[in-house]
Amino acid sequence: MADFIVSPGLENVVVAETDLSLVDGQNGVLVYRNHWARDLAIHHTFEEVAHLLWYGHLPNAEELKALVEALAAQRELPAHIQSLIDSIPADVDMMSVLRTAVSAINVSGESFPPTLQQIIEVTAKLPTIIAHRYARLNNREPLAPRTDLTHTANYLYMLKGEQPTAAHVRALDAYLILTQEHGLNASTFAARVVASTQSDLVSSVTAAIGALKGPRHGGAPSEVTEMIEAIGTKENAEPWMRKRLEGGNVLMGFGHRVYRTRDPRATALSVVAQELAKDDPWFDLALHVENTGLKLLQEFKPGRQLNVNVEFYAAIVMRSIGLPDSLFTPTFAVSRTVGWCAHILEAAQMRIIRPQSNYTGIMPE
Ligand SMILES: CC(C)(COP(=O)(O)OP(=O)(O)OC[C@H]1O[C@@H](n2cnc3c(N)ncnc32)[C@H](O)[C@@H]1OP(=O)(O)O)[C@@H](O)C(=O)NCCC(=O)NCCS
Incomplete structure (x- = not known):
């Protein structure tokens, strides 16, 4: 029986090649494709960086308009997801609600391979799920998403019930850009494992939310x-x-x-x-x-x-910018969905992820 070398936490184990990001821990460097993440956070928007990660390049004006509009068009939650959220008891935490509601998104098209249209549908709906639940918890009627605002501005609008200031949108955009992608962190790895089985996009994102919920990761x-x-x-x-x-x-x-x-x-x-x-x-x-x-x-x-x-x-x-603690990890999910989806596209083309374990139990007679 072959014994394999165990690497706890998969430390220093490389399981994939990726074009998406470089996380250089020795030099404190983070690159998204061929751009410094810090420059993207200062000079670009959520949608522009999502385009970079999903399509491989920063968008021109026409491409950006198309993505902004496509995301805006998919924000609304279907009635079954609204009722599902409303049926969950108030003491269930927001990340569990998010995980459950996302798993009920019925994306258009075949279940495999994942498409950019499906990625846009899931990314667009995440903030609306959080804002819907947050409104209910605060005894308010959830606000319908607006199509004339950017992804970040609309998220803040739905949460707070008022048009956000440009400074708040800019600041949240910077945070959301800086956390969109970060190599093979635990939630992204979970998403890739599911995608490598050729399961559907929603299953991969649901698995990733489950991993992000853990206090060692997103908390x-x-x-x-x-x-x-x-x-x-x-x-x-x-x-x-x-x-x-x-x-x-x-x-x-x-x-x-x-x-x-x-x-x-x-x-x-x-x-x-x-x-x-x-x-x-x-x-x-x-x-x-x-x-x-x-x-x-x-x-x-x-x-x-x-x-x-x-x-x-x-x-x-x-x-x-006035977000309560309870929304910190869900807001992290709003940004990291972009990276998860980019990795899901990559992993769907790759070999199924299937590591080994060493048996330490007793052999039968
Ligand atoms: C993120 C974290 C889990 C990484 O842990 P790790 O991979 O074990 O970190 P390191 O290998 O660098 O730890 C080296 C030593 O510093 C200690 N250390 C690491 N982070 C520490 C912290 N925030 N406070 C006190 N001691 C810390 C470790 O306990 C370890 O001590 P030891 O060698 O005496 O056992 C850890 O730094 C941590 O718990 N930080 C606080 C939580 C946090 O901010 N998480 C968000 C991360 S983005």
């Missing part, structure tokens, strides 16, 4: 705001964080499995956060918490190169 930004709230004052930052570290706990929003230097998404988002929140005392406190955390991590984990990650600044940006 950190809300814990960053909780940490900063709990710290409360600058004077309390050092004793509070020191106590956490002495107790063997991690500091939320610091460290990363891949980046051994500053997370490039955190660097890009810090510029956005600075513009948005520079006059907010809470932001000032967050910067103090960042500096204190960095100092203490050097003391407690010398030589580990622990820095802030994207979730630290995601928390600041989402709080500044």
